[in-house]
Amino acid sequence: MNVTEMKESGVVGVLEKPYAIDILETIMSKGKIKPVIGLETGIRYLEFEIYPNWREVVEELIQAKLVEKVIVDMVIACPRCDSIHISTRYHCRYCNSFHILFTEIIQHVICGYIDTKVKFKVENKQLTCPRCGAQLRREGIDYIILGRVFECRSCGRRMDKPEIKHVCRRCGLEFTVREARYKPVYAYRLSSLGEEIISKGLHVRKKLISLLTSLGYQVEENAKFPGYSGIEHSFDILAKGETNSIAIDFIGGGEREASLEILSRTIKALDTGTIKYVVIVRSIPETVKKMVESQGIIVVEGYLYRDIEEKMKKILMS
Template identity: 25%
Template structure:
């Protein structure tokens, strides 16, 4: 009989079958080798992130559908709902992206398909939601203490029922020493209401301790890779955009304000009726929106547009609108130009002429 040579067929306790070799554990490539393999895609993605998003990548959040998308990932051919590509860029040495917490909120532990959650107050006695907060008011001049409803209103002004004086300036004449809650169903008054979260999509309540936390990240191009906002490019593009209208356009135009101070307007345009539009572009970190609003207030143009600011509070936008100024808080250059075009067309009632 022939003796089988086990070594020839690689059979033994230390051998591996072909199945084991095929389905063995796959080693995940490290950040350095991954970076080398994807160098071209990475370069294109970072370039587009700096050019179109000012180096800051934020998600579009859909609260009703409970999802968030990073549209910038299209530049790398990646799925817009996956962060793996950007997470790898944040793990390179040195990191090409910096990850930060953009938003964090509580969601229903049973229905994570929606981010629509409200806070509701309940009566600790009867569990009713008909709860309102009451404030105790004190009339400083006479020391009378009562709820606001006890102070009668006379021509939209509060009147003290104790001394019969009209409260002309509530902020100076009144004090709020305490507050409590009142249940209109059972009539109970209490210091602290029961707080629960309400899942709007599936119509049920849950406690804060039961809630799950969703953390959504933003990504910024690392400081070593980032360049400053391209002020000159945007200004040139704005001039080209305004040239589509029948406007006389000038750059770095000097305007004397009501205060006597001179102001340099990045892009100044007027129509045949003498109406003016000022385009004020962010060109440095110290060039705040507030300082630009002061310029608008001092010069009083027909239309003012502040552009190039990546993040603006709603309060600042509201203040700007009072002085006929619009703040475009966008990170996308094309979006800024589109908004300028729309605002100028609406505010100055202009039509676009065909480009020559």
């Protein structure tokens, strides 16, 4: 995608929103922005919180296909107040009491008495049979566990599964599983288009152009400039000043691709020796950097606008 295609796709519009570029750069630098889930604090994205309009911007970045969301969790939220400070309770299917117990059904082999564990009395830390009064000694010998059930402590009835209900700790609403809001929680990452835009520096061009313009340069995008050879070279940005001119190219891709690409630009640097030629690249190996710098290319590494701006200012003043 080039600048023209970006304009057509509406990407430029999103990037002009306050903090849109900062948000993209934040995602780029972290790889993925993950939620921090706290019952009382809700779902937070700490890295985004410094940008007051981040929810709106992230939504628009998703619409523009620069950012993708990935489901990382699900939470239960209150259908009345949307809080995620939710507790879960087990209720009796018969009387709705939440005072129920998961317990064992014990048979006292000696006398044949069967009941839930809670009905057997505890004496000296040992269970005693309520029918015959004998102490239970060893499981499998004088008593056996027949199974496990939920028993209601209010009405005494037993069930395999209790009724599950939730209660909102913020507003107090009790609600069923069917009434609950069961909400996805997302992490955010750059789409391949988003990565491409950042790695080619498309997001910093506009800001860089305003910077150069404010410093009194006449700035042209996708500009042509004739070399000594008579060949016209094109540059992503050409800024003509009173005393000096500066040409800027952005190179995207990983270190390998970027290295090959920047090496091929040395011809341009040689052929247009009267102007400063800056190449902005995310990162290249030190050896390649030295090599191309010896051929007259000024290398600016980075993808965060503030880093690039700082380096550009130094170059402009030198």
